[in-house]
Amino acid sequence: MLPNPSNIRKILVAVFCWLIGTVSVTAETAAERAAVPTASAETVKRDEAGAQRQEAACQDSDRKEIESLLHYIGAMEGASFVRNGQVHTPKEAEAHLRLKWTNQKSRIATAEDFIRLCGTKSSLSRKAYVIRFKDGHEEEAAVVLSKQLQVVRAASVPENQDVPNK
Numbered sequence: 193m194l195p196n197p198s199n200i201r202k203i204l205v206a207v208f209c210w211l212i213g214t215v216s217v218t219a220e221t222a223a224e225r226a227a228v229p230t231a232s233a234e235t236v237k238r239d240e241a242g243a244q245r246q247e248a249a250c251q252d253s254d255r256k257e258i259e260s261l262l263h264y265i266g267a268m269e270g271a272s273f274v275r276n277g278q279v280h281t282p283k284e285a286e287a288h289l290r291l292k293w294t295n296q297k298s299r300i301a302t303a304e305d306f307i308r309l310c311g312t313k314s315s316l317s318r319k320a321y322v323i324r325f326k327d328g329h330e331e332e333a334a335v336v337l338s339k340q341l342q343v344v345r346a347a348s349v350p351e352n353q354d355v356p357n358k
Contacts, residue, residue, distance in 0.1 A: 270326030
């Protein structure tokens, strides 16, 4: 089975951003060591801040996708979110998923990570989250979020660019 082209693109962007940040900090640090026996604390802080800005810029599109998924969950009129056997409103579900995201941000680099780590199942009971729609049918939250992620990504493709085959 071939990986989704969209996932490959995201992985390549993340690796590229990591390399750019690492290479630029490494090159600056090597040049400073050649000129001065030890780097000053100010130089180290500046290098770290530059790497953090680079990392943040690389993750901006992922944050927007996650925010879009959270908004989608919170705006699901007439639906309910079943977590550990308890029924919750869409706004409560959005707040809960946002809290899980906040607590696990260091482990979440992509919208897929968010779905897998926050939107799939309870960390306590391991029971799958379920969304009960207005018409009464139910779907696992991970399936609903994955479908919505595809909608979000399709909407962000410029009109003159083709969507890759799936």
